[in-house]
Amino acid sequence: MSDITEIIKSRFSANSYNTQRKLSDQEISDLIELATHAPSAFNLQNWKFVAVRSEEAKERLLPLAYGQQKVVDSAVTFIVCGTLKPHETLPAALKPTLDVGIINDAIYTGWLNAAQNMYENNPAFQRDEAIRSGSLAAMTLMLAAKGRGLVSAPMIGFDQSAVAEAFNLAPTDVPVMLVTVGYPGTENWPKKPRKPVKDVLEFV
């Protein structure tokens, strides 16, 4: 299956995984490569992914995710992080865009200055941006996974500070969500119904 509309409509949050089918590190890396095609402000790319796929690491994560079995049963659980202080990493992140000539020196410098002004003294906006960028990448990851016959589930039920400590996250890494990915098991719920569009959309 690869049709985007069909993938969006058929994706569901999986609780049941095939515990026998793993993903290779290359397959995991390919999924993240696709996830990083997500947009971010100024092309900040203020994200980081920890692929929890060894038995030892899964067991380490399990209690911090309140015992949710899919952490163990899925092939991999990604700790999707957004990163703080994005203005400090932007010069390096944006340099290739300058080098290939998509933007010129004036735009490069202008964006660096704009980002400095927006983020430097605004930790709340830094956190918003970390969650925004991490979530955009996570959604891309889940749809990419579906396109490869995999299922996924985003999880916010975990101890953020304990995960940060147990997996040696940097002080600037904000764990935005966990995303389990793997081949489906046999006991998944159907997709949950959504509100009618008219309840969430206003035209002006």
Added chain:
Amino acid sequence: MSDITEIIKSRFSANSYNTQRKLSDQEISDLIELATHAPSAFNLQNWKFVAVRSEEAKERLLPLAYGQQKVVDSAVTFIVCGTLKPHETLPAALKPTLDVGIINDAIYTGWLNAAQNMYENNPAFQRDEAIRSGSLAAMTLMLAAKGRGLVSAPMIGFDQSAVAEAFNLAPTDVPVMLVTVGYPGTENWPKKPRKPVKDVLEFV
């Protein structure tokens, strides 16, 4: 084009739009219907979309988005909102999932209680959740648009409180980002390069 991998790889943030080609309200509604297939914690669906598509509304938004011309040139700019106090709207949002038998009474009640405990006295976590859900929906929207031959651009450069006031957002509506959507113009930049995967992915 509908292949998910190709769509993810070829989507870019558009600055240039075909000002002659509009979208019907039905086409706009169809895009939002797809966006709401995004996941949210507990199936909260804590999102709301304002489709800014009339000339009057575009002109109202333009200065609040610091004069970014794509607000006027694109067919529609969505004000993508996440909503606060999601535990208060969850009973109604989750009821159809109970009614069709996907979850039972015990799970329904359990999720309502869990959400109450997680969000009620934690406004920071409510804001995180609003940004998370809004961003997941926005990413789905942008990929759905690409699948229909449209281009899009997420924007965080706008005056959040002025937009909230000018478009009569509720106090619980957090404008997460603006997303312009339309048919492409002739002067778009190519997609900006991304960091190598090895720089953002760690295996454990």
